[in-house]
Amino acid sequence: MSGHAAPEPAPLYEVVRESLRADEPVALATVTEGPHVGAKLVVRPGAAVLGTLGDPELDRVVARDTLAELDVGLTSTRHYGRHGEAREREVTVFIESFAPAPLMVIFGAVDFTAALVRVGKILGYRVTVCDARSVFATRARFPMADEVVNDWPDRYLEKVADRLGPRDAVCVLTHDAKFDVPAIVGAVATRVGYIGAMGSRRTHATRTDRLRAAGLDDAALARVMAPIGIDIGSRTPEETAVSICAEIIAHRAGVAVPNLRDGRGPIHRSGPPPG
Amino acid sequence: MREVLDDIERWRAAGHRVAIARVVGLDGSGPRDPGATMVVNDAGEVAGSVSGGCVEGAVVGEALAVLEGTRERGVISFGYSDDEAFAVGLTCGGTIHLYVEPLDW
Incomplete structure (x- = not known):
C-alpha cells in the first residue's frame, strides 16, 4: 500500500522547493551517468553547497560550474572525469538552474513605456518603471508593472546595481538628456546584459557627446543599443515594444539581426499606419 | 520543476x-x-510535460517501473523511428533524452 505510506524523506528537494517558493536562485546538479547515478548537489549563491557527488574534487568543480550556469540562467549537461577533470567523460552531470525572473528596468514613464511593460511581462520579466517625475510614474498608468518607482535613474541604479546581471535589461525611454545621461552612465556601471536607449540618430549623436563628457569610453558606449530596437518598420508603441524585445532576445542569444543602431536613415518609415 | 511543485506537494x-x-x-x-519536467505518482497520476505529447504515455510506464523498483534510475531516450510508424517517438524527428528518478533525495 505504497499510496498510503508516509512520503519518503527528501531533504535536498525541500531546500530546492523553499528556494523556488521564495523566488531565490537555486541550482540542482545531478549525476545522470557514471559511478553515482542520482547523486546531487544543491547550489545557492552565498550559501553552503548541500549534498555530494561522491568525490570532494568533483563536488568543488561541479559547484563552481553550477554557480556560473545559474548566474546566466542556463540548464545543461556537462561531462567530467571521476575527480572533476575537464575533457573527460566518466561522469555526466545535469545542471538545472532555477533563476528568478530576469529584471527589466524601464526609465521614462512615456507612452511607449506601457506597451513595453506589457510585452516584457509576456516574456517573463519582472518589470520596474522608474521616472523622477511623480506626475507620470503612477501605478494607475502601468498596472502591469511589478514596481513603479519615483526616483532619479542614477540613484535607483545605485540601489539595484548588485541585482543586475547578464539576463537583465535596462531600457532608457526618457528622450531627455537630463534623465538619459545619468541612466546610461548608471547602467554601464552594472553587469546588466542589455542596455538600449530610445531617440533618433541625431538625438543619439548629441547624447553620445554628453556621455563621453560624462566619462564613458568606446567600450562602454558600445554596450548601448541606440536607437533602441530592431528594424521591423514598427510605428505604434506596441510594435516598438516588440522591436525592442526582439533586440533583447537576439542580443542575449548572440544572433545577428538588423539593429536600428547599425542602420542608416530614418527610424520611422513612411507608410500607412496599422489597423 | 517550478510548475509541478504544487502537484508534488499535494x-x-x-x-x-x-x-x-x-x-x-x-x-x-x-x-x-x-529542464522540462513531468512528475508521476505511484497511483499513475501525471503533471507537467516533457514533449508535445509525443512520449508522455511511455514515460508514465517508465516512471512507474522506477517507483516499483523494476527499473533503475537513469537516462531513457526516445527517437523517431520511421520503420515503426506507430512506435513511440517525436514526430518532429529529433531524439529526446530523459532522466527518470524517484523523488527520494
Missing part, C-alpha cells in the same frame, strides 16, 4: 511516492528544452 501530503522525469538533452529538433 501527492506527498497524501502519502504518495513520486517519480520525476526531466529532459536532459535533445538531438536535432525537440519540442521542449532541457
Whole structure:
C-alpha cells in the first residue's frame, strides 16, 4: 500500500522547493551517468553547497560550474572525469538552474513605456518603471508593472546595481538628456546584459557627446543599443515594444539581426499606419 | 520543476511516492528544452510535460517501473523511428533524452 505510506524523506528537494517558493536562485546538479547515478548537489549563491557527488574534487568543480550556469540562467549537461577533470567523460552531470525572473528596468514613464511593460511581462520579466517625475510614474498608468518607482535613474541604479546581471535589461525611454545621461552612465556601471536607449540618430549623436563628457569610453558606449530596437518598420508603441524585445532576445542569444543602431536613415518609415 | 511543485506537494501530503522525469538533452529538433519536467505518482497520476505529447504515455510506464523498483534510475531516450510508424517517438524527428528518478533525495 505504497499510496498510503508516509512520503519518503527528501531533504535536498525541500531546500530546492523553499528556494523556488521564495523566488531565490537555486541550482540542482545531478549525476545522470557514471559511478553515482542520482547523486546531487544543491547550489545557492552565498550559501553552503548541500549534498555530494561522491568525490570532494568533483563536488568543488561541479559547484563552481553550477554557480556560473545559474548566474546566466542556463540548464545543461556537462561531462567530467571521476575527480572533476575537464575533457573527460566518466561522469555526466545535469545542471538545472532555477533563476528568478530576469529584471527589466524601464526609465521614462512615456507612452511607449506601457506597451513595453506589457510585452516584457509576456516574456517573463519582472518589470520596474522608474521616472523622477511623480506626475507620470503612477501605478494607475502601468498596472502591469511589478514596481513603479519615483526616483532619479542614477540613484535607483545605485540601489539595484548588485541585482543586475547578464539576463537583465535596462531600457532608457526618457528622450531627455537630463534623465538619459545619468541612466546610461548608471547602467554601464552594472553587469546588466542589455542596455538600449530610445531617440533618433541625431538625438543619439548629441547624447553620445554628453556621455563621453560624462566619462564613458568606446567600450562602454558600445554596450548601448541606440536607437533602441530592431528594424521591423514598427510605428505604434506596441510594435516598438516588440522591436525592442526582439533586440533583447537576439542580443542575449548572440544572433545577428538588423539593429536600428547599425542602420542608416530614418527610424520611422513612411507608410500607412496599422489597423 | 517550478510548475509541478504544487502537484508534488499535494501527492506527498497524501502519502504518495513520486517519480520525476526531466529532459536532459535533445538531438536535432525537440519540442521542449532541457529542464522540462513531468512528475508521476505511484497511483499513475501525471503533471507537467516533457514533449508535445509525443512520449508522455511511455514515460508514465517508465516512471512507474522506477517507483516499483523494476527499473533503475537513469537516462531513457526516445527517437523517431520511421520503420515503426506507430512506435513511440517525436514526430518532429529529433531524439529526446530523459532522466527518470524517484523523488527520494
